[in-house]
Amino acid sequence: MKLSSPKSMNASLELNVPAQKWDGNGHDQRQSGANAAASKPAVILQHGVIESSFTWICNYRNQSLAFVLADAGYDVWLGNSRRNTFSNESLYYTTNNVEFWDFGWEGIGLYDLPASINYVLATSGRSKLSYIGHSQGVTQALGLGIVELLSHSDLLTKFLAGYTCTTIDEICGSAISLFFGTTTSLNVSHVPVLISQTSCRGFAKTPSLVTTTAVAACIPLGLSLCSTAICKNKAKYGTFKPTAYSLGDMVYPRTALYVGAGDTLTEPADLERLRSSLPSGTVMHDMTINIYSHLDFIWAYNANEYVYQDLLAQMAE
Numbered sequence: 001m002k003l004s005s006p007k008s009m010n011a012s013l014e015l016n017v018p019a020q021k022w023d024g025n026g027h028d029q030r031q032s033g034a035n036a037a038a039s040k041p042a043v044i045l046q047h048g049v050i051e052s053s054f055t056w057i058c059n060y061r062n063q064s065l066a067f068v069l070a071d072a073g074y075d076v077w078l079g080n081s082r083r084n085t086f087s088n089e090s091l092y093y094t095t096n097n098v099e100f101w102d103f104g105w106e107g108i109g110l111y112d113l114p115a116s117i118n119y120v121l122a123t124s125g126r127s128k129l130s131y132i133g134h135s136q137g138v139t140q141a142l143g144l145g146i147v148e149l150l151s152h153s154d155l156l157t158k159f160l161a162g163y164t165c166t167t168i169d170e171i172c173g174s175a176i177s178l179f180f181g182t183t184t185s186l187n188v189s190h191v192p193v194l195i196s197q198t199s200c201r202g203f204a205k206t207p208s209l210v211t212t213t214a215v216a217a218c219i220p221l222g223l224s225l226c227s228t229a230i231c232k233n234k235a236k237y238g239t240f241k242p243t244a245y246s247l248g249d250m251v252y253p254r255t256a257l258y259v260g261a262g263d264t265l266t267e268p269a270d271l272e273r274l275r276s277s278l279p280s281g282t283v284m285h286d287m288t289i290n291i292y293s294h295l296d297f298i299w300a301y302n303a304n305e306y307v308y309q310d311l312l313a314q315m316a317e
Contacts, residue, residue: 040075042124043315044116048135048298052085053078055134055298063301065132068308074130074315077120081108081136109140130315134298142247142274247277256285256314258307260292285314 045056056066070076080087093100133141289306
């Protein structure tokens with residue numbers, strides 16, 4: 001697979017890319033996966049909102065988590081949530097249909113994540129895998145996906161906080177600081193490459209994805225079973241306020257939590273609520289990077305030093 005950017009930067013990987021794979025709800029679940037090897041542990045990387053699998057390979061080799069994991073001997077799979085640049089088809093609708101854009105975190109978690117995990121397990125021949133989520137990828141696993149995967153409760157899960165950006169150059173540098181927290185670890189001149197595969201249309205056409213400002217905004221209310229409109233909430237749940245998931249009643253695998261102290265989208269109180277809501281013993285590793293904001297976990301030039309090497313150590317345990 002070859003992905004190109006406006007800066008003519010080509011990222012070429014030898015990947016086994018299925019032409020089309022569909023979840024149980026008729027949505028395209030295209031995966032980018034390295035050639036499986038029986039001796040390699042499998043890992044899925046799941047991107048944030050309006051992003052794509054490109055986010056894991058858009059930096060230089062020693063700064064991109066997908067490459068770092070592959071070089072460490074992992075069989076790396078890059079998930080694509082529905083309606084992004086590489087996952088924009090359906091068995092039933094086209095991009096011109098309103099129904100094509102009518103989905104939210106619930107559908108992504110109930111259908112897309114289980115389909116991705118089951119496909120990787122079946123294709124790789126592994127009995128378990130690691131899962132690394134960023135931003136929306138965390139929400140999928142925390143409240144909307146893991147409940148469907150209790151038969152794989154030995155999965156090793158890693159969570160990263162994060163979000164995305166859609167502007168460029170110096171303007172983007174200011175926008176990143178304004179919306180996602182001040183960063184001192186982002187190569188601003190490289191931003192056009194970093195954002196070249198974002199999908200603004202998917203964000204704008206998805207009301208249920210923007211009913212909360214950020215992933216962490218769901219935590220004070222409990223992660224909720226969300227619909228795309230208030231009237232649907234009333235019809236489905238009997239109340240205008242959607243039913244909340246009880247995180248404490250779910251079974252989670254061994255989890256590592258990585259947090260940026262400068263992340264303006266994730267309030268400290270929300271994080272404490274998350275920590276206290278998860279079942280006792282779930283979070284086995286909790287690390288805060290003081291100089292990091294929301295995007296640094298995936299795009300910082302020093303992410304390998306501050307996060308990825310620690311992540312590799314946790315995955316090896």
